[in-house]
Amino acid sequence: MRSDAEYLRLTMKLAAESRASGSHPFGALLVGPEGDVLFSSGNTYARDRGVGHAESNVARAAALRYEPAFLAGCMLVTSVEPCCMCSGASYWAGIGTVVFGLSEKQLVKLTGDNPRNLTIDLSCRQVFAAGRRQIEVRGPFPELEDEILKDHKDFW
Numbered sequence: 001m002r003s004d005a006e007y008l009r010l011t012m013k014l015a016a017e018s019r020a021s022g023s024h025p026f027g028a029l030l031v032g033p034e035g036d037v038l039f040s041s042g043n044t045y046a047r048d049r050g051v052g053h054a055e056s057n058v059a060r061a062a063a064l065r066y067e068p069a070f071l072a073g074c075m076l077v078t079s080v081e082p083c084c085m086c087s088g089a090s091y092w093a094g095i096g097t098v099v100f101g102l103s104e105k106q107l108v109k110l111t112g113d114n115p116r117n118l119t120i121d122l123s124c125r126q127v128f129a130a131g132r133r134q135i136e137v138r139g140p141f142p143e144l145e146d147e148i149l150k151d152h153k154d155f156w
């Protein structure tokens with residue numbers, strides 16, 4: 001099992017690849033109970049438009065492949081806090097833990113009114129608190145903020 005920071009750096013790599021391929025700079029992965037990366041995805045805006053978020057892509061792939069009982073022992077790691085759609089997808093997939101690097105509040109300072117990313121001001125903790133299943137959340141990681149923002153600063 002790697003550290004949260006190590007997994008988060010892998011999501012930053014995915015975010016950079018997404019950006020290079022014409023989508024938005026976000027990346028997410030699913031880590032299994034033994035610490036292995038089971039799925040990963042960048043943002044797929046170029047293909048899926050506004051619903052092509054990295055975390056939802058991973059949650060959907062995970063739900064197709066694994067039972068919720070297994071996913072309860074998995075964690076979704078994402079460079080930026082999952083939005084309400086992605087938090088919902090993680091919840092419905094049955095993923096037990098969510099780790100994110102940068103908070104939605106920090107992201108919105110950069111994206112503002114950019115029509116490609118009109119963020120919804122709802123933290124993942126708020127979404128999960130409204131559910132009936134406990135999800136562990138770790139984040140944000142302020143010490144990684146500069147690294148995560150690198151791919152966002154001149155993008156929006």
Ligand SMILES: [Zn+2]
Pocket residue numbers: 053054055056082083084085086087
């Ligand atoms: Zn999302």
